[in-house]
Amino acid sequence: MNAKTAIALLLVFLSQASAAEDVAFACPSVLPSAPTPPWSMHTATSAPSGDPSGRHSAAGMALFAGHPRDDASLVPDSDRSVGRDARESTWVLSGEHWVGCAYRGTPAMLVQRVPAQLDRCRMLYRARKDYTAVSKFVCTRRAN
DSSP, X not given: OOHHHHHHHHHHHHHHHOTTSOEEOOOOSBOOSSXXXXXXXXXXXXXOOOOTTSSOBEEEEEEEESOGGGOOBOOOSEEEEOSSSEEEXXXXXXXXXXXXXXXXXXXXXXXXXXXXXXXXXXXXXXXXXXXXXXXXXXXXXXXO
């Protein structure tokens, strides 16, 4: 196991070990040839429009009820403006959920399971013409 993989696995363990802390999900800016854990590869049924540079650059993120192979992308429970062109989407979770990273010009996605103890996700983003610029995607456990 190389150092990069060991660090990634340690981060996953630490994020799942503490239910009180936020877990941030960040997509690589360009689709890698091989995913780094905890990300895995999934092929979606459709692809965002192509990238003029020929690279598969990030096109946005989605939250899924169950594994993304079931095509159950969720609509946010709330979506609001938080600035001139910024928006915030919020989902309340129950059951199994996955986060997916879409890339321009390919149906390939990176996907990762949301730890079961987390029950709310929030995404801050700016909608662009043909992609979504996500600045933050965080899931957390609400205080009881």
